[in-house]
Amino acid sequence: MSSSEQRVRHFQDELEQLKGRLLEMGGLAEEAVRLAVKGLVDRDRDLIARVLSGDGPLNALHIEVDNRCFTLLALYQPMAVDLRAIVAAVKINTDLERVGDLAINIAEAAQRYVSHAPVKKLIDIPRMASIAQRMLRDALDAFVRRDTELAQHVLNEDDALDALKTQIFRELLTYMLQDPATIEPALDLILVSRHLERIGDHATNVAEDVIFMVLAKDVRHHAAEGS
Amino acid sequence: MMTTALPRVQPPQAPPARPDPAVEAAGRIDVAGLNFYYGQRRVLEQISVHIRPNEVTALIGPSGCGKSTFLRTLNRMNDIVPGARVEGSVTIDGQDIYASAVDVVDLRRRVGMVFQRSNPFPKSIFDNVAYGLRINRLTKSREDLGGRVESSLKSAALWDEVKDRLHTSAMSLSGGQQQRLCIARALAVEPEILLMDEPASALDPIATQRIEELIYQLKSRYTIVIVTHNMQQAARVSDVTAFFWLGKLIECDRTDKIFTAPSEKLTEDYVTGRFG
Numbered sequence: 001m002s003s004s005e006q007r008v009r010h011f012q013d014e015l016e017q018l019k020g021r022l023l024e025m026g027g028l029a030e031e032a033v034r035l036a037v038k039g040l041v042d043r044d045r046d047l048i049a050r051v052l053s054g055d056g057p058l059n060a061l062h063i064e065v066d067n068r069c070f071t072l073l074a075l076y077q078p079m080a081v082d083l084r085a086i087v088a089a090v091k092i093n094t095d096l097e098r099v100g101d102l103a104i105n106i107a108e109a110a111q112r113y114v115s116h117a118p119v120k121k122l123i124d125i126p127r128m129a130s131i132a133q134r135m136l137r138d139a140l141d142a143f144v145r146r147d148t149e150l151a152q153h154v155l156n157e158d159d160a161l162d163a164l165k166t167q168i169f170r171e172l173l174t175y176m177l178q179d180p181a182t183i184e185p186a187l188d189l190i191l192v193s194r195h196l197e198r199i200g201d202h203a204t205n206v207a208e209d210v211i212f213m214v215l216a217k218d219v220r221h222h223a224a225e226g227s
Numbered sequence: 228m229m230t231t232a233l234p235r236v237q238p239p240q241a242p243p244a245r246p247d248p249a250v251e252a253a254g255r256i257d258v259a260g261l262n263f264y265y266g267q268r269r270v271l272e273q274i275s276v277h278i279r280p281n282e283v284t285a286l287i288g289p290s291g292c293g294k295s296t297f298l299r300t301l302n303r304m305n306d307i308v309p310g311a312r313v314e315g316s317v318t319i320d321g322q323d324i325y326a327s328a329v330d331v332v333d334l335r336r337r338v339g340m341v342f343q344r345s346n347p348f349p350k351s352i353f354d355n356v357a358y359g360l361r362i363n364r365l366t367k368s369r370e371d372l373g374g375r376v377e378s379s380l381k382s383a384a385l386w387d388e389v390k391d392r393l394h395t396s397a398m399s400l401s402g403g404q405q406q407r408l409c410i411a412r413a414l415a416v417e418p419e420i421l422l423m424d425e426p427a428s429a430l431d432p433i434a435t436q437r438i439e440e441l442i443y444q445l446k447s448r449y450t451i452v453i454v455t456h457n458m459q460q461a462a463r464v465s466d467v468t469a470f471f472w473l474g475k476l477i478e479c480d481r482t483d484k485i486f487t488a489p490s491e492k493l494t495e496d497y498v499t500g501r502f503g
Contacts, residue, residue, distance in 0.1 A: 008500045077459055079486045079498040216488030 011076045014068070018089055019144055021065050025096040026140040028058045030133050032103035033199060037129040040110035040192065041122050048114070051107035058100040065093040081213070088213040092143060095202040095209075099136065102195045102202075109188040109195070116185040119175055125189065128164045128196040131157060135203035142210045154207035155219070161200040168193040253320050254280040254419035254450035256301060261315035263296055265308065270296050272474045274315070278467075280419075283442060283451040285465035285482065287458060289502065292471040294454050298422050301452065302338035303331055319420065336363060339413030343425040345405035347397035347412075352389050355397045355408055356380060359416040375415055383411035384441050403434025410441065421445065423453040427460065439464050458498060462486045470494045 032051055039047035069090045072078065078086055135154050142150040172186040208220050256278035263271035271293045278284050286294040299305045300317060303324060317324050324334055336359065347355050356376045359365070366372040376393075380386040385407040389400070397408055406426060413421060423442070427435040442451060442464045455461050461468050462482060469479040470493070478491045489495045496502055 004500050004502075011500075079458065079462075079500075080489055080495045082499045083487060 007076070011072070011078065011082065014072055014076075015082070015085060018065065018068050018072070018086075021061055021068065022089060022092055022096065023140055023144060025058060025061045025065065025093070025100075026136060028061070029096050029099040029103065030136050032058070032100055033106065033129060033133055033136075033196075036103045036106040036110060037126060037192075037196075039107060040113060041126055043114045043118070045111070045114060048107050048110050051103060052111070055100050055104055058097065062093060062097040062100075065089065069093070081216075084213045084216060088143070088209040091209050092140075092206050095205045099199050099202050102199050106192050106195045109191045113185050113188040113192075119172065119182045119186050119189060122189070124164050124168050124171075125192055125196070128161060128168070128193060131161050131164070132196045132199040132203065135161070135200050136206070139203045139206035139210065142207060143213070146210070146214045148211050148214050151207040151210040151214075154203055158200050158204050161197050165193045165197040255320055256420065256450065256452075257316075257318045257321075258300075259316045261297075261300065261313070261317060263293070263300055263305065263314075264310075264312040266310040270474050271300070274476045276469060276476060276479055278450060278452060280450045281446055281448075282466040283446050283453060283464055284467045284469060285461035286452065286454045286469050286471060287456075287461050287497070288471035289497065290456075293474040294469075294471045295424055297471065298424055298452060298454050301420070301422055302335050302340060304335075304340065306331065332363075336416045337418050338420040338422060339416065339418035340422045341406070341409050341413055341424070341426045343428050345402060345409050345429070347400070347405050347408050349396070349398060351394045352380075352397050352400070352408060353393040356411050356415050359412060363416060365416060379411040379415040380408075382414050382445065383407045384437065384444070385411055401434070403430050403437060406430060406434070406438060407441065410438075410445075414445075418449065420450040420452070423451065425454055425456060428456060435460070458486070470497060472497070 032054065035047055036051045038044065039051060069086050072086055076082070135157050138150055138157075139154045141147065142154065169190055172182075172190055175182045176186050208218075211217055211219050258278075259275045261271055261274040262269055274297060286298060288294045296305065300313060301319075301324075305311045305313070313325055319334075319337070323329070324338075348358060350358070353376055356379050357372055360372060360375055366375055377386060377390075380389060385404060388404060389408075392399075397405065400408060406429075410421075410426075426442075427438045430438065439460065442453065445451060446466075453461075453465065465482045467479065468482045468485040470477045470485065470489075470491075472493055478485065478489060478494045480490065484490075485494060486498055489498060
């Protein structure tokens with residue numbers, strides 16, 4: 001095996017490990033979102049507390065992935081598709097860490113919410129959570145499999161999440177108008193829907209990064225339409 | 228001569244919009260349908276490319292891909308190889324350099340060349356730079372000769388290091404200094420185009436950096452074409468990169484495009500080290 005082939009193999013090994021770490025992060029972030037919403041719906045204070053204190057591993061991976069990317073750039077000076085893969089990994093890393101932070105925000109809102117009487121039975125928030133989690137999972141699958149169709153599918157799903165957020169806001173507004181005692185907990189639910197919508201946006205970012213990585217095409221902010 | 232089925236550069240698209248260099252500056256190279264043979268063996272196949280003045284064009288590709296042969300067709304250095312044959316056309320500022328009326332010595336004055344191994348003559352530093360000026364009778368007086376030697380050494384960023392020992396042997400210089408001396412020697416005869424065949428491959432990183440800095444400074448005055456095996460170097464110094472493979476020009480585009488998002492799979496495989 002020539003030194004060039006060895007170098008490529010080493011780089012590819014490193015890249016695979018990097019992808020593994022990002023998947024691990026994605027799994028942790030997705031689970032945190034799932035548990036935070038479950039804690040809210042089930043009014044489970046223990047579960048909420050677990051989410052609030054459980055972001056250590058995700059934060060540690062955030063730093064590790066950054067360091068790995070930094071080292072790969074310095075040692076291998078990757079070009080073309082390899083360069084795009086590392087740049088995509090750096091950005092996806094940030095998005096996943098933010099999803100973890102948003103799960104914490106949801107848990108904080110849930111903690112406040114469960115100290116009040118329930119405003120209503122929660123239906124759309126778990127629905128939003130499941131869409132956001134699926135988007136995140138699909139975006140990461142697309143990253144690992146270099147699947148631009150799946151990435152595009154994630155981009156298309158974002159509208160459903162935005163529509164649900166608007167619906168939740170309108171519905172809760174009627175509750176708040178009827179009974180001012182619901183204002184505080186209802187605002188927390190609105191915040192939760194906002195956080196879930198942001199998680200969808202981060203999944204969308206990941207999907208856009210996948211398209212950039214594979215096709216070298218920038219689809220952010222409808223860049224493709226302008227070019 | 229027309230080219231066929233080759234994935235070749237589309238000249239109007241390659242480098243970004245600028246005023247037409249054919250009007251603005253001298254040193255434009257237009258290659259069309261170039262085939263080059265060593266005996267029966269075709270080593271360059273239907274190469275068509277436009278090389279613009281005041282830009283650095285890097286030629287990259289695995290060993291034996293024809294990039295050095297291509298470089299040498301631009302000042303007819305291949306003429307001396309027995310059995311060598313050229314088809315197609317190479318024009319510089321519209322003049323066909325393979326036309327029978329072309330004075331090859333004058334062509335090589337206009338198209339200077341720097342080689343991989345520095346090759347100073349076993350003469351003084353001064354005489355090395357003055358050599359081309361003397362044999363081409365390009366200076367009017369002794370003072371003029373001295374002035375041209377000084378300005379050439381300054382252009383090659385060597386003056387400050389050698390001004391106090393111009394009459395010592397060129398062989399006493401370090402490798403990097405010798406290479407810059409060869410650049411000064413090429414610049415002394417006031418070429419329009421500078422061809423460089425792996426000019427820094429035998430140098431350490433510091434000397435390499437100086438050569439790269441020099442290339443950057445020189446491009447405002449010359450057309451520069453550089454062959455390099457070092458892709459980071461191509462990425463650093465060039466505006467346009469041409470990728471050769473098996474005697475064909477696979478892709479020629481802006482350097483940032485070639486190294487971030489090349490259009491051809493072969494280019495991508497090469498710049499990511501998957502072959503070569």
